[in-house]
Structure formats: C-alpha cells, structure tokens
Amino acid sequence: MEITILKENETSVVVIEGRVDTVTAPELESAVKPLINMGTSVVFECEKLEYISSAGLRVVLAAHKQLTACAGKFVIRHLNREVKSVFDITGFSKILNIEE
Amino acid sequence: MKQKRKIRIGSLSAQLSLFILILTTTLLTTIVFLNYNSSRKLVREESIEHAQDALDNTILRIDKVLSSVEIAVQNISLVVKENIDDPSHMYGVTMNLVQSEEYICGSAVAFEPDYYKEKGHFYSPYSYRDGDTIKSKQLGNKNYDYHYMDWYQIPKLLNKPYWSEPYFDQGGADVIMTTYSYPLYDDDGNLFAMLTADISLELFAEHVNAIKTYPNSFNVMIGHGGTFLVHRDKDFILNKTLFEMALYNNDSLTLKATHDMVDGKRGMVEYNYGEERFLFYAPIQATGWSVAVSCMHSDVFAKIEDMRAKVMSVAIPGLILLVVLCYILIHYMMHPLNEFAHSAMEIARGNFSAKLPHHNNNYEMKTLYKSFSFLQNSLQNYIDELQLATVNKERIESELRIARDIQMGMVPKIFPPFPEREDIDLYAKLIPAKEVGGDLYDFFIENNKLHFIIGDVSGKGVPASLVMSVTCRLFRTVASSVHEPSGIIKSLNDALSESNDSNMFCTAFVGIMDFDSGILKYCNAGHNPPVIIDADGNASFLPVISNLALGVWKDFNFEDQEIKIEKGSNIFLYTDGVNEAENTNKELFGEERMLECLAKYHSKSPRIIVEEILNEIKAHASGAEQNDDITILCCKLTLNDNIAPDCELVMRNDTADIMLMAEFIDGLCEKYQLPMDVGFSLNLALEEAVANVMKYAYPEGEVHDIVLSVKLTDNRLMFKLIDTGKPFDPTIVPDADVNLSAEERQIGGLGIFLVRQIMDSVEYRRIDGKNILTMIKLL
Numbered sequence: 001m002e003i004t005i006l007k008e009n010e011t012s013v014v015v016i017e018g019r020v021d022t023v024t025a026p027e028l029e030s031a032v033k034p035l036i037n038m039g040t041s042v043v044f045e046c047e048k049l050e051y052i053s054s055a056g057l058r059v060v061l062a063a064h065k066q067l068t069a070c071a072g073k074f075v076i077r078h079l080n081r082e083v084k085s086v087f088d089i090t091g092f093s094k095i096l097n098i099e100e
Numbered sequence: 101m102k103q104k105r106k107i108r109i110g111s112l113s114a115q116l117s118l119f120i121l122i123l124t125t126t127l128l129t130t131i132v133f134l135n136y137n138s139s140r141k142l143v144r145e146e147s148i149e150h151a152q153d154a155l156d157n158t159i160l161r162i163d164k165v166l167s168s169v170e171i172a173v174q175n176i177s178l179v180v181k182e183n184i185d186d187p188s189h190m191y192g193v194t195m196n197l198v199q200s201e202e203y204i205c206g207s208a209v210a211f212e213p214d215y216y217k218e219k220g221h222f223y224s225p226y227s228y229r230d231g232d233t234i235k236s237k238q239l240g241n242k243n244y245d246y247h248y249m250d251w252y253q254i255p256k257l258l259n260k261p262y263w264s265e266p267y268f269d270q271g272g273a274d275v276i277m278t279t280y281s282y283p284l285y286d287d288d289g290n291l292f293a294m295l296t297a298d299i300s301l302e303l304f305a306e307h308v309n310a311i312k313t314y315p316n317s318f319n320v321m322i323g324h325g326g327t328f329l330v331h332r333d334k335d336f337i338l339n340k341t342l343f344e345m346a347l348y349n350n351d352s353l354t355l356k357a358t359h360d361m362v363d364g365k366r367g368m369v370e371y372n373y374g375e376e377r378f379l380f381y382a383p384i385q386a387t388g389w390s391v392a393v394s395c396m397h398s399d400v401f402a403k404i405e406d407m408r409a410k411v412m413s414v415a416i417p418g419l420i421l422l423v424v425l426c427y428i429l430i431h432y433m434m435h436p437l438n439e440f441a442h443s444a445m446e447i448a449r450g451n452f453s454a455k456l457p458h459h460n461n462n463y464e465m466k467t468l469y470k471s472f473s474f475l476q477n478s479l480q481n482y483i484d485e486l487q488l489a490t491v492n493k494e495r496i497e498s499e500l501r502i503a504r505d506i507q508m509g510m511v512p513k514i515f516p517p518f519p520e521r522e523d524i525d526l527y528a529k530l531i532p533a534k535e536v537g538g539d540l541y542d543f544f545i546e547n548n549k550l551h552f553i554i555g556d557v558s559g560k561g562v563p564a565s566l567v568m569s570v571t572c573r574l575f576r577t578v579a580s581s582v583h584e585p586s587g588i589i590k591s592l593n594d595a596l597s598e599s600n601d602s603n604m605f606c607t608a609f610v611g612i613m614d615f616d617s618g619i620l621k622y623c624n625a626g627h628n629p630p631v632i633i634d635a636d637g638n639a640s641f642l643p644v645i646s647n648l649a650l651g652v653w654k655d656f657n658f659e660d661q662e663i664k665i666e667k668g669s670n671i672f673l674y675t676d677g678v679n680e681a682e683n684t685n686k687e688l689f690g691e692e693r694m695l696e697c698l699a700k701y702h703s704k705s706p707r708i709i710v711e712e713i714l715n716e717i718k719a720h721a722s723g724a725e726q727n728d729d730i731t732i733l734c735c736k737l738t739l740n741d742n743i744a745p746d747c748e749l750v751m752r753n754d755t756a757d758i759m760l761m762a763e764f765i766d767g768l769c770e771k772y773q774l775p776m777d778v779g780f781s782l783n784l785a786l787e788e789a790v791a792n793v794m795k796y797a798y799p800e801g802e803v804h805d806i807v808l809s810v811k812l813t814d815n816r817l818m819f820k821l822i823d824t825g826k827p828f829d830p831t832i833v834p835d836a837d838v839n840l841s842a843e844e845r846q847i848g849g850l851g852i853f854l855v856r857q858i859m860d861s862v863e864y865r866r867i868d869g870k871n872i873l874t875m876i877k878l879l
Contacts, residue, residue: 019762022755022791051780053787054850064842082780089857090850091838 003031011041011073017048020056029059036063039070047078052086064096075099112434117427124422132411140404147400148368151380154313155393159382161307165203165299166280166386170261172201173282173297180209180284180295187216187223191236194227197297198234205229205277206298208239209284210246215292222246228298251279252294259283259291263387265323266301266338276301276338278387301337305330308391314399321384321391326358329389349373357381361390436465440472452480500535500562507536507565510572515707518545519865522872523615523667526550527706528733529714531677537729538564538606539675540572544579548615551579553588554673554733555608555650556627564729567604571596571650575610585610585623586660589650593625593658596651605651609644609673613665613735620671621662625650628676631695635668637702639695642671670709670736672698677730681717684724689717703878705831705863706734745809745820753794753804753825761790761808772812774879782817782877785858788851789821789830789873797825797871821873828871829864830855 001024004015012035020028035042042063052060060076067074077099079087087093176197183189190209197207206228213221222240229235240246247253255262264279282295308319308330321330326341346355349371357369357379366382378400381392398405439457446454456472508530515527528541538557543550553575557564571592578591588610596606609630611622622642626649629641642663648656665671674694681689694713701712710732717730749764751757762783769779790806798804807822836846836853856862861876 021762021787022758022794051783053784053791054854055791057850061842061845068842082777085777085781086784086854089838089854090836091840091845094839095842095845 001027003028005031005035011043013043013045015045019051020049021051021053022055025055025059028056032059032063036066039067039072041073042067044076045078046076046083049080049083052083057086057090057092060092060096113427113431116430117423120426121419121423125419128415128419132415136404136408139407140401143401143404148380151313151378151393151395154311155380155382155391158308158311158319159384159391161310162304162384162391163386165307166263169201169203169280169297169299172197172204173280173295176200177282177284177295180293187219190225191227194225195234195236198227198229203299203303204297205275205300208296209293210240210252210296211293212291213247251281251296255281255283255294256291266329268338269298301329313393314395316399317393317395319391319393321389322361323389324362326362354379361392364388364390440468443472447476447479452476452483503562503565504532504535507569510569511541512543516865517543520867522865522867523738524550525706525736525738525863526734527710529710529731531726531730533677533726533729534561536562536565538568539677539729539731540568541673541731541733542572542575543733546580550613550615550735552733552735553608553610554627554675554731555606556675556729557606558604560729563602563604567596567606571606571608583612584660585612585621586658589623589625589658593650593656594654597654600651605649607649618664618666619662620665621660623647623658623660625658628674628679631672631698632665633670633672633698633702634666637699639698639702665737667737670702670706670734673733675729675731677728678713678717678732680728681721681730682724682727683721689720693720703861703876705861706736709734745811748807748809751790751806751808753798753806755791755794758787758791761786768810778879781858785855785875786819788854789875792830792851793821793823793825797823797828815879817877817879819875821875823871824869825871827866830873831862831864
C-alpha cells in the first residue's frame with residue numbers, strides 16, 4: 001500500500017494505492033489521523049485501491065465519524081467495482097459520502 | 101363527599117331547569133299573548149261603546165236644549181199671533197222668550213217690511229241678555245237689513261222653522277250664535293213675521309264639552325260645510341273646516357268620515373295627526389250638524405296596558421323564582437346520583453366496600469341503592485372467585501412449567517451433540533403448542549450407529565405428554581438392546597398397546613444409520629415420511645411403508661426398510677405440526693413449500709436449516725396461533741471430511757503473515773482458474789477469519805501455528821481453518837446490523853459478518869482442543 005497526501009485548497013486528498021488489509025490498515029490510520037485532527041475536509045482518492053478488508057473499513061468509519069462530529073467533510077471517491085461491493089455488503093454505501 | 105355548590109351547564113339539574121324555563125315561558129307567553137289580544141279586542145269594543153254612549157249622551161243633551169228652545173219658540177209664537185195688533189207688545193214677547201229659557205240669549209220678532217205702517221220699513225223688536233239683565237232694542241235699520249239675513253231668508257223660502265248656521269252677529273249680541281227662526285203666518289197663510297231665538301255657541305260648546313270621555317279626549321262639532329263649530333282651539337271655530345284638516349294631512353279615511361258627518365251619518369275613524377286617535381261621530385238631527393269625540397289610543401287601551409304591565413311584573417319574577425326553585429329542587433333530588441357516581445368511581449378504583457349513599461326519599465333512589473349494593477356484592481364475590489381461580493391457575497401453570505422443563509429434559513438439547521465426530525452434524529427442536537406436548541425425538545450413537553426416533557402422540561397437552569414421556573423412556577431402553585428398527589417399534593407398540601384404556605396412539609419413525617456402510621435401516625409407524633436432501637440440493641421423500649401407529653393393535657407386524665445415504669446428504673424428520681401449520685386463512689404450510697425451503701437451505705448447517713424452516717413457518721402463519729406441536733430433527737452426513745486437502749498453508753499468529761495468505765489465494769485462483777471477483781471475496785473472507793484467530797485466539801507474545809487447508813470437490817470449495825487457541829465459535833456471533841446510521845455503527849464487528857456473507861456455509865467444531873472452522877464456497 002502506498003499513501004500520498006495532496007492539498008487541494010482547504011481539502012486534503014489522500015491517494016490510496018494497493019491493498020488496505022489487517023497489516024496495512026494501521027499505516028493508513030496513522031497517516032490520516034493528523035488530517036482528521038485538523039477537522040477540515042478530507043477526500044479518500046481510491047482509484048488505485050485494489051483491496052480493502054474490515055480493518056480498512058474500520059479506519060474509514062472512524063474518519064467519517066470524527067469528521068462529521070466536528071462539522072468537517074469526508075468523501076470517498078472512485079471506488080472500483082470489487083471494493084465498492086464490500087462497501088455495499090456492509091451497508092457503508094448508505095452512510096458514507098461516496099462519489100463515482 | 102362534600103359537593104361543590106356550582107351550577108354546571110351540562111348537569112341534569114341545569115338542563116331540566118332550563119327545559120322547564122323554556123316550556124313555562126312559552127306556555128305563559130302564549131297564554132298572555134292570547135289573553136292580551138282578546139282583552140284588547142274586548143277593551144276596544146268596550147271603549148268604542150263607551151265613546152259612542154258618551155257621544156249619544158252629548159247629542160241627547162244638545163237635542164234637549166234645541167227642542168226646549170223650539171218648544172218655547174212655538175209657545176211664544178201663539179202669543180205673538182194673539183197680540184198681533186199691538187206692535188209694542190212684541191218687546192215684552194221677546195223678553196218673555198229670553199226669560200223663559202236660560203239657553204236663549206236673544207230673541208226677535210222680525211216683521212215683514214212695512215208690516216206696521218207706523219213702524220216703518222224695518223220693525224224687529226229684539227230682547228237680549230246683557231249680564232243678568234235683559235235689554236230690548238229695535239234691530240232693523242238701513243244698515244242692518246235683516247230681511248236678507250240667512251236666518252230670515254232661508255225659513256221664509258223653506259216655509260218651515262230653521263236653525264241657522266252659526267254666525268258672528270254684529271247687529272245683536274256680538275257673539276257667535278245660531279238662530280232658530282220660526283216663520284209666522286196669518287190666517288191666510290201669508291208670512292208676516294219671523295220669530296227667532298238666538299243661542300250662544302258657547303252654550304253649545306259647554307254642553308258638547310260637558311262630557312269628558314277620556315282624560316285626553318276632546319269634542320268637536322261641525323256645521324253643514326264641515327266648519328268647526330266647537331273645537332278646543334278657539335281659532336278653528338268658523339275659520340277652519342274638517343275637510344281642510346283631512347286634505348292637509350292627506351288622510352282619505354278622515355276625509356270620508358267628514359263626508360259621512362256632513363251627510364248626517366254616524367261612525368268612527370282612526371287617524372294620526374301626531375298622535376294616534378279615534379274619532380267617534382254622530383249627527384244632530386235637528387240642525388244637521390255633527391258632533392264628534394276624539395280620543396287617544398293610549399287612553400282607550402290604558403286598561404289593557406296597565407294589565408300587561410301588571411302581568412309582566414308578576415310573570416318575570418315568577419319565572420325567575422320558578423327556575424331557581426326548580427333548580428334547587430332538581431339538584432336536591434339528583435344529589436344522590438352524584439354520590440352514587442362517586443361511589444361507583446370508588447368501586448372502580450378497587451374499594452369494593454365503598455359506602456353507598458342511602459336515600460330513602462324516593463323509589464328510584466331506593467332501587468338504585470339496591471342495584472349498587474347488588475353490584476358491589478357481586479363484584480366482591482367475583483373478585484374473590486377470580487383471585488382463587490388465579491391462584492389455582494398460577495399453581496397449575498407453575499406445575500405445567502415444571503412439567504415442560506421435565507419433558508424438555510427428556511429430549512437431547514445440547515448441540516452439536518457429537519462435537520468429536522466430523523462426519524455428522526445434527527440439530528433438533530421441539531416446540532409444544534401448549535406448555536407440554538405430545539411430540540418426541542431422541543437419538544444416540546452406539547457402535548458407530550446413529551439410533552434415532554421422532555414421534556407424535558395423538559392429541560396435545562398433558563395426556564399426550566404422559567404418553568410421550570413413556571415412549572421416550574422406552575426407546576432409550578429398548579434401542580440399546582434391540583438392533584432392528586422394526587424390533588424397537590414392535591416393543592414400543594406392545595408396551596403402548598398394553599392396557600391402553602384411553603386409546604391414545606403415537607405415530608413414530610425409528611431409524612438406525614450405520615456410518616460404516618452408509619446404510620440407513622428404518623421402520624415407520626404411521627409417521628410422516630422423512631425427507632432426504634442430497635448434496636446437490638435435491639429434496640425427496642424417503643420411500644416408506646406406512647404400517648400402523650403405535651398403540652393401535654398389539655400384534656401388528658411392522659416391516660423394516662433400508663436405503664443407502666450418500667455423504668453430504670441431509671435427513672430431515674418432522675411432525676405434522678410443520679407441514680400442517682396453518683395461517684389465519686386456514687391455509688396449510690404444505691409439503692411442497694417445505695421441500696422448496698429444504699432445497700434452498702440444503703448447503704447450510706442443520707441448525708440453520710431448522711431455524712430457517714421455523715422462520716418460514718412463522719412467516720406463513722402470519723400471526724396465527726400455533727395449533728400443533730412442532731418437532732424437527734435434521735441430520736447431516738458431512739462430506740469426505742477426512743479426505744486429504746488439495747493444499748494447505750501454515751501461518752504463525754502474526755498479522756504480517758496475512759501477506760502469505762494473500763499470495764496463497766492468488767495461487768489458488770490460478771490453480772483452479774477462479775474469476776477475479778471470486779478471488780477478491782475469498783481473499784476478504786479468509787483474511788477476516790484468519791485475522792480474527794491471529795488477534796484473539798492466543799495470549800500476547802505466544803507463537804503458534806494456524807493451518808488453512810483447501811479442498812475442491814465438484815463445485816464446492818471447502819476451507820478449513822484450524823487453530824489450537826481458546827475455544828471460540830464465530831457462527832454464534834450475531835450479525836452486524838448494516839442498516840444503522842453512521843453514528844450508531846460500531847467500529848469493528850464486521851469481519852465475521854463478511855465471512856458469513858461471502859461463504860455459503862460456515863460451520864464450527866471444537867475437537868481435541870482445536871477450533872475447526874469449515875467454510876464452503878459454492879462456485
């Protein structure tokens with residue numbers, strides 16, 4: 001997994017590539033944590049995200065909860081078909097802001 | 101108990117009072133109205149009569165005056181004739197005439213011109229009143245040529261006595277007067293003189309006004325042309341006519357009345373010149389004048405107005421008094437009702453000994469008191485009975501609960517029942533319709549053979565449960581020594597048929613499954629045929645000879661049957677509570693639906709199959725009460741569990757080894773040529789299962805192996821995850837609720853949910869200190 005953080009105006013764009021699984025999820029969590037603590041707008045750019053497991057979903061849900069709690073904005077975009085199906089099965093599609 | 105003295109609009113007392121008020125007011129008003137109208141009519145008639153009488157009286161008086169004058173004149177005329185030769189005597193004659201009648205204010209004997217040569221052209225001796233004395237003078241002269249006066253001319257032409265229209269006499273007494281002229285004729289019938297008597301109009305006015313009919317009434321008299329002769333306004337006299345008045349006021353009725361008056365008719369007219377008045381009129385025959393009385397309406401109807409005022413002054417306070425009295429009386433009468441209402445509320449609150457108001461003042465309240473007392477006693481008795489019944493019911497219920505526990509204790513209830521065996525999985529459930537039921541099941545393994553029974557005692561409840569318990573115990577005893585299903589059935593039948601006075605019977609199915617040979621021997625005693633579902637999901641009824649239910653006929657010859665059961669098949673046994681479950685429309689669940697469900701869930705574990713069938717039954721019943729005991733026993737012969745896997749991966753309990761697993765699965769996908777999305781979901785499910793074990797199965801710091809093995813048979817990809825960590829059954833963890841909002845969702849808890857979503861079957865066993873999680877994915 002590789003993480004790149006870009007700044008677009010006030011928004012932090014987290015570009016995630018590769019697999020987010022039990023092993024890599026903690027890395028994502030620690031990379032995103034300072035952005036969330038800033039309480040601004042965060043986007044997960046997932047075009048090159050190949051795989052996500054429940055450990056990754058846990059990070060996503062935590063980010064969403066914390067950002068919405070402090071009136072920030074959290075968006076996930078460009079999920080591929082397989083990854084999107086995981087979001088669908090778990091009901092995350094209904095509660096998160098997912099952009100095509 | 102103290103009632104508030106407050107008038108409530110909605111109260112019976114207020115409503116009754118109001119009702120009485122309305123009724124009496126209406127009645128009274130009607131009576132008063134009718135009475136008033138008829139009285140008014142009567143009073144009107146009476147008043148008119150009274151006025152007419154007064155009028156007649158006046159006319160009578162006038163007539164009397166007139167006739168007395170006429171008679172006096174006639175008498176004196178004889179004296180004139182007697183003394184015709186003595187002209188100077190005529191003064192005395194006239195003086196006598198004036199003296200003879202008090203009404204006469206002047207009198208003259210007016211001779212024809214030159215009647216007495218010596219007296220000249222005019223000779224008219226005239227006597228008149230001047231204060232208390234009577235004076236005389238000669239009336240005629242050049243300036244006063246009486247021969248052309250009306251009083252002289254008209255009777256002369258008419259040849260009869262005549263009352264002149266009133267006139268202002270300047271030659272004589274200088275007053276308004278009327279003159280009665282009496283023509284005197286000589287023996288040849290030639291007129292030689294006119295004997296006159298003057299009457300002051302004031303005198304008439306006195307007479308006319310002498311009668312005051314009503315306080316505000318006044319009288320008038322009019323002459324031939326409608327000229328006022330008598331009027332309360334002196335200026336009217338001789339100056340105005342009644343015609344003028346009528347025309348001025350544009351009053352056709354008065355105009356017509358004036359014509360009537362002039363024409364000498366009598367009558368009455370109503371008019372309004374500023375105030376409403378009646379005018380009664382009648383003629384004076386002798387003169388052709390008309391006398392009228394004008395009376396005010398209010399005077400005429402004064403009596404009736406007075407009466408009305410009196411009636412009102414009595415009626416209004418009377419009505420108010422009536423309402424107040426009615427209210428007080430009704431309130432007093434109704435008061436016990438309020439007390440009864442209060443008592444009823446007390447009783448309703450549970451105070452059955454609440455004191456009842458005792459009022460003996462009328463029959464209704466006494467009856468109400470009796471009814472309430474009866475109600476109170478009945479309630480008390482009823483509650484006592486109810487309490488007793490409840491206590492009894494509770495005792496019976498508690499006994500039934502205990503009986504239920506005992507009965508449930510008779511059937512095996514620990515699942516999985518054979519955790520040490522990998523070749524069989526079994527699940528069973530018994531749901532009695534009442535506290536206790538007549539269904540039964542039992543099973544045990546002996547000599548690598550599974551002995552099982554399912555049965556249904558006729559009827560339900562306690563009687564059925566007694567037979568059920570006997571059958572259960574007998575099966576255990578008999579089956580351990582008898583090794584043929586028919587033998588077991590026969591023993592049960594003999595025992596149940598013996599002294600079966602209550603004619604209870606029991607359908608049953610007994611089977612013995614030999615795991616070594618895969619042969620199922622079975623014997624049916626009138627029970628529903630079980631269903632066999634093979635590994636591909638084909639569900640079909642087991643061919644059975646129905647035979648006869650247990651306890652019907654002692655020496656019945658039961659036949660055995662047998663069949664080979666393939667690995668991976670399910671044997672599904674049930675009682676008629678399943679296929680005959682009814683919904684509210686009395687539609688049966690049915691065998692077809694049951695087979696469909698079984699085909700649908702065949703790949704699941706027996707526990708899931710049983711639970712799903714029960715859910716389907718519940719959905720079908722849609723709230724209808726369960727009317728029969730439901731029992732299901734499902735047994736799965738697990739597929740080739742001991743066959744060597746295609747390949748296996750050994751990992752340490754370190755999450756870093758997840759990477760190894762991802763590579764392992766990539767390899768599998770290549771080997772089995774699996775599509776990408778299947779590879780993705782297998783990766784996901786297995787990561788969740790493995791990560792779970794890595795994180796939680798072992799204490800921190802210890803290093804252990806975790807084994808993941810894979811086996812593909814036909815289209816079934818079977819994974820086994822084996823660890824030696826602490827016991828943990830992921831299949832019993834409740835599903836995560838995916839419909840909650842983001843705030844309600846818990847972080848975590850998703851892993852096992854994903855495993856169950858992706859895999860078609862997940863089974864857990866604990867064997868020899870190992871957790872074995874078997875996951876099957878159908879391709």
